[in-house]
Amino acid sequence: MGGIDSLLLMGAGFGLVYGVLLQKGDFCFVSAFRDWFAFKHNRVLQGVILAVLVILFGWSLILAAGLAPLDRLWLPPVGGTALIGGIVFGVGMYVAGACASGTLYRCGMGYAYFWLVFLGMKGGYLFYAALHEPFFVPYYFEPLAVSGPITLYNYIPPEAVTVAAFLLLVYLFFRMFPQAGRKCIFR
Numbered sequence: 435m436g437g438i439d440s441l442l443l444m445g446a447g448f449g450l451v452y453g454v455l456l457q458k459g460d461f462c463f464v465s466a467f468r469d470w471f472a473f474k475h476n477r478v479l480q481g482v483i484l485a486v487l488v489i490l491f492g493w494s495l496i497l498a499a500g501l502a503p504l505d506r507l508w509l510p511p512v513g514g515t516a517l518i519g520g521i522v523f524g525v526g527m528y529v530a531g532a533c534a535s536g537t538l539y540r541c542g543m544g545y546a547y548f549w550l551v552f553l554g555m556k557g558g559y560l561f562y563a564a565l566h567e568p569f570f571v572p573y574y575f576e577p578l579a580v581s582g583p584i585t586l587y588n589y590i591p592p593e594a595v596t597v598a599a600f601l602l603l604v605y606l607f608f609r610m611f612p613q614a615g616r617k618c619i620f621r
Contacts, residue, residue: 453542462536464527480610487606491599497592509583515575530554 455461459481466478496502510516527533530551532540537555540548562570586595 453539456535456539457543462539463533464531464536468528480606484603484606484610487599487603491596491603494587494592494595494599497587498596504585504587507585507587509585511575511579511582512584513575513580514578518578526558 460478461481462478463482466482469475469477470479493507497504530537532548532551534555537548537551541552
């Protein structure tokens with residue numbers, strides 16, 4: 435088996451596991467916020483928050499250990515583009531009924547509606563890619579930029595972020611799974 439074949443096989447295996455985990459966990463940002471606002475259920479939202487904290491912990495640990503430099507992070511300029519883009523993205527997800535991950539696993543479940551959403555997403559990506567340099571950079575990104583790239587690590591050392599993220603993860607774990615606290619060896 436060649437290098438490309440093994441890479442495709444590994445990608446297919448990862449995609450299968452990722453899709454099953456997304457589907458079984460109902461892991462969709464839209465459903466996380468919808469369920470919280472509409473039904474006062476926060477199970478998926480807790481998963482989203484936990485995922486963000488795990489990523490924060492992982493990156494701060496990598497930066498603190500010196501395994502990657504700070505300039506390895508891709509940071510866009512701060513400005514009105516983030517607010518406008520966030521609103522457009524949020525409205526689009528709500529109208530479509532799913533975020534990108536939710537659309538993918540629902541396509542895998544055979545929902546025809548989400549194949550249309552998926553095609554619309556791809557069309558939107560292609561539309562944006564074609565107009566990025568000639569239109570969006572000079573008429574959208576540059577005029578709306580307020581400052582250069584900013585990251586949490588510009589103000590707080592990665593070591594402190596690592597400790598804070600770890601403590602938050604431990605706190606949230608015991609809040610989400612109180613039965614684990616009763617069986618904890620530290621008690």
